[in-house]
Amino acid sequence: MTLQKIKEGEVEFYVSSEKKLSRKMQVFYNPVMSFQRDLNIALLKALDKKELRIADILAGSGVRSLRILKEVKNVEQILVNDGSPEAVKIIKKNIKNKKAVITNKNAHQALQEFPSFDYIDIDPFGSPNPFLDASIQKLKNKGILAVTATDTSALCGSYIKACQRKYWSIPLRNELMHEIGIRILARKVQLVGSQYDKALTPIFCHSTLHYMRIYFQCERGKSKVDEIIKQHEYFHYNNKTMEFFSSKKNTENDMITAGPIFTGNLWSPELVEKMIGVSEHKEFLKKILDEAKINVIGFYDMHEVASLLKTSCPKKEKLLKYGVSTHFTPTGIKSKLTIEEFKKNFN
Ligand SMILES: C[S@@+](CC[C@H](N)C(=O)[O-])C[C@H]1O[C@@H](n2cnc3c(N)ncnc32)[C@H](O)[C@@H]1O
Numbered sequence: 001m002t003l004q005k006i007k008e009g010e011v012e013f014y015v016s017s018e019k020k021l022s023r024k025m026q027v028f029y030n031p032v033m034s035f036q037r038d039l040n041i042a043l044l045k046a047l048d049k050k051e052l053r054i055a056d057i058l059a060g061s062g063v064r065s066l067r068i069l070k071e072v073k074n075v076e077q078i079l080v081n082d083g084s085p086e087a088v089k090i091i092k093k094n095i096k097n098k099k100a101v102i103t104n105k106n107a108h109q110a111l112q113e114f115p116s117f118d119y120i121d122i123d124p125f126g127s128p129n130p131f132l133d134a135s136i137q138k139l140k141n142k143g144i145l146a147v148t149a150t151d152t153s154a155l156c157g158s159y160i161k162a163c164q165r166k167y168w169s170i171p172l173r174n175e176l177m178h179e180i181g182i183r184i185l186a187r188k189v190q191l192v193g194s195q196y197d198k199a200l201t202p203i204f205c206h207s208t209l210h211y212m213r214i215y216f217q218c219e220r221g222k223s224k225v226d227e228i229i230k231q232h233e234y235f236h237y238n239n240k241t242m243e244f245f246s247s248k249k250n251t252e253n254d255m256i257t258a259g260p261i262f263t264g265n266l267w268s269p270e271l272v273e274k275m276i277g278v279s280e281h282k283e284f285l286k287k288i289l290d291e292a293k294i295n296v297i298g299f300y301d302m303h304e305v306a307s308l309l310k311t312s313c314p315k316k317e318k319l320l321k322y323g324v325s326t327h328f329t330p331t332g333i334k335s336k337l338t339i340e341e342f343k344k345n346f347n
Pocket residue numbers: 027028029030033037057058059060061062063064081082083084087105106107108123124125
């Protein structure tokens with residue numbers, strides 16, 4: 001395998017010099033995901049936990065672990081695992097730190113061989129499903145679980161049956177699909193957690209390009225889990241009026257029904273505020289902070305509203321009087337107004 005040296009964050013490391021990005025790469029490294037890893041580092045810095053025990057169970061080139069070791073304080077030990085022998089060869093070349101334990105195992109087996117962790121990262125090709133059970137079992141109380149999903153075609157409604165099979169929920173195929181998809185993913189992970197009396201509360205998430213990523217904080221306890229499950233509801237959307245709401249009922253007159261979804265806040269505003277202080281992606285995080293503070297499900301897409309009203313679209317600045325931007329789409333406004341009120345104030 002020929003290697004090339006590259007830089008990301010504060011580290012330099014080797015990756016395979018293959019140009020074409022695919023699962024078949026001998027060692028997987030996607031430079032586009034550096035944004036995701038930057039936010040990951042900011043989140044760990046903002047949490048400022050003591051004596052962190054970390055598991056990077058699908059480590060690829062090891063770049064995430066290498067960056068955590070260099071950029072985050074208080075790491076006690078980090079398990080850097082990948083099932084591919086080629087990946088582990090590169091990981092060993094990249095990471096010389098004594099705090100790293102490098103293994104070449106199936107992720108489940110690697111997790112089994114260690115005591116519980118404060119932070120576990122699941123960054124797979126496609127769905128995180130195969131790794132949820134083993135990871136959640138090995139997550140400490142107050143620990144953080146990071147979950148990436150790249151099978152957005154299922155979560156966002158291109159393949160409804162795939163979403164039902166994999167995420168036990170019906171997706172929505174319209175302007176809200178990314179937010180509903182991330183809420184479907186959150187609920188699925190929470191249901192796996194509930195089997196082990198672990199309540200998994202989202203503290204940060206984003207849907208970017210072809211992937212979604214959610215960070216959960218774990219709290220043990222049956223009543224805590226019950227509180228999470230209470231926040232699982234169906235989502236109803238009216239195609240003709242753009243009205244939407246969530247409810248416990250799995251059908252409502254004149255509405256298309258998706259879900260169940262997690263209806264709670266997807267972000268901790270306090271955490272996002274701290275992340276802004278330590279991240280280079282301040283503009284993006286400020287948008288997320290607005291979303292976290294307004295804490296509503298869904299948004300109004302200004303182009304869709306204009307087309308429904310058969311009118312021209314006003315400037316976004318004008319509509320921001322009635323709400324805030326959303327990172328889910330540049331044309332979305334999260335608002336506390338009902339859609340009818342929003343339409344009245346549209347132009
Ligand atoms: C998307 S890549 C990981 C990228 C990496 N986390 C990063 O930030 O660059 C997924 C990795 O999971 C590994 N993998 C897939 N299935 C596995 C399994 N069952 N156990 C361990 N590793 C596995 C693959 O070899 C691949 O390196």
